[in-house]
Amino acid sequence: MLPSFEIAARHRPVALVAATDALPLRAPFAAVEAAVSGGAAAELALAGADGTRLAVRLEDGRTSLRVRTGGSEHVLRSRRHGRVGAPAARLGLTLTGSHLAVLTEESGGWVVRGRIDLREVDGPDTRDPGWLAGLRPDASGVGEVRAGSFGQLGLRDIRLVSHADGSPYRVGRDVLLTATSAGPGFFDTAHTSVWALSPAGGIAWRSDLFFERPDRPGVYGDHATHLVRDGGRWLVATSTWSDFPARKADRVPGALGVTVAESTDDLTRGQHVLASRRLDLPTDGPSVGIWDPHLARTADGWLVGYVSARRFFDFHPLLAAGPSLDHLALRGAATDRRATEGTTLLRVGEDWRVLASDGRDNVRAVRGRYPVFDTAMTEVGTLSAPYPTNIPWPTVIPPDPDVPGDGWRLVTFDGTRYGGRLAGYGTHGDVVVMSEADRGEG
Template identity: 45%
Template structure:
């Protein structure tokens, strides 16, 4: 099917500021970082919009990092007793707005790891996700800083890496580079992350950020993710999972088409929820879409959840990406399997997935392979890391590569689950 794949590269592209600017933000994903002046008692960095101010302060005398939210009629100061105190003067202070979350960061050395020092849900005080708030959002001049920079927030880790494909399932290539989408991690779980588009030279650690995508829903801008981009009929087909406002009650898959060049710049997508057939039994949500056209029919792989978190792969078929979708089948014997990828191999079309550690014995930490009737026909031989890494494989040159991720966290203990992961590149030079 696919020759065995071995680990070739492990790396982690961390950047709090991705596209530099001071205003003109289209989504609530903004960061500002500064180098404190050691001769000044306090350093302040902040954002403002419509009479509201969101800021972070480093107090050099107390060696403490705090957050401040000022809204018409009042102000609040926030400090973490466990995480807010630094052991030595930081080389950098940062403030990041990631969806609803406002986080203060510090870094001990110029090339060291960012550590989250305080974290607050900003929407308890002001709705930061509305177009009106974003239209007025700007970065304030830092106080007590030697140097500083600001712009659209980037990421502290990457997960859910999906190759961008043509409608026939082949990798989309532009200017010699392959392209993929990734969930760019924030300081927390689903509602702190966003989607980025990256370009890559397969088999290498040459991975480059290119563009950012967000979604508008119910009058708010969200950082949805677990996205698949498909190029077909001279337009982009965009499928996303509605993780951006996840409240542990429901997740859906949305679909949109656009003529915009999603591989460059920043974009806010308007999409509609896909009506997908529900397998028998309990049902709370769907995510991880992967779309391919084979033999004149569109096939969509996704994850169908019985509860949070009890989930398994599903496969559907439709004449058009918008539907109507007919259920082909599900892997009912799985409870923690996701990351579906539909790929053409020498043995035919295969739906690859990732069996997490919470499955039954014999179905853990492996990459099962199903045919397009959802009959399990084998498995991909490849190194399996932590979390539930996706088997995003691609044939190129004389061999195969896979780009995936693991569960390595970042930023200290304060952010909690969702800051993963490292990027892993696996490779085989066998034909």
């Protein structure tokens, strides 16, 4: 039996620059920020060895984006969002995937004032490792410049880093989590990060993970990731969200899937680019996309939980099993759902359970709750815990057997946005830490 949970802490670890020692870049996720003063024009840039210059500018209270490539320069301003609403303390530039954005830090935090997909202006191939290695920051009219890899405007898709048997991977008394680090836009501005959760409920950034695809060149910020310690290696299962388009008309059935990577490096520190291969997962019928992988190994082989969509967005959780990750068969599917994701495997005593999150677009009977399934994907109960906005994943952390009296915890996220109206939906959310209802925090 699982306990009831109550909210113990909330976090919003916003940072444009995650690591200042990340140059030269290995992935198209970079940021430059600096202090500004009234009056003088301020400019930040990323300059390429090929003459490319990606710049943002603040002058007379208005922001602009300036893209110089192939001997010509494009100047872009947002008429609706480009004027600063309050005196700006800092100016920011972010490169996230193929998107360049300008941000200003005002009284309420960072606000996205302009954004452009560089593919729309015949910009550089931002995923090319050679081009990335030549990028250097530049600045004028500013002070206190910081530059490095991009951090996050919010965190979502939080998963427990685990051993292959499903137990938490601990560093001292901390447990590690993977998360999707939200960028200043839709899903294609985000990437995977690794965090430490302390016994007191605090979180701290540790690493970023990026991916090479098996079917195309370049480096991608794929996310919705599960990091698994399997003996002397890491397995990294992730969802190919990094180039998923915001426009419905551009979505191609089958393009969104799951990959898996392997590494013997310490993926819990620094930045890493991982070569991945496609993980073929069975479905219960026609599917336009698969995501949210979660892996565990039992005495009989592997269990893999995931989500399949009949169409965008009508999706439900599934479970597959097999002797290896390359030989999986469908075990069950919750076909009565149409907005349920975050499929999560949890061992409770001698039994395996599958947890998920029933979004509010489901029918009334299965809406806004955490269902618990057996391995045939038959619902056997629900998790008793607050259900924040959006579709929060039920990441349950068992007690540490080496700490007497340690309790169960649950970590999830909500749909709170950040960065203003232009940034939009993709910036969610806050991190929500819960503890056993009768134990208090920790």
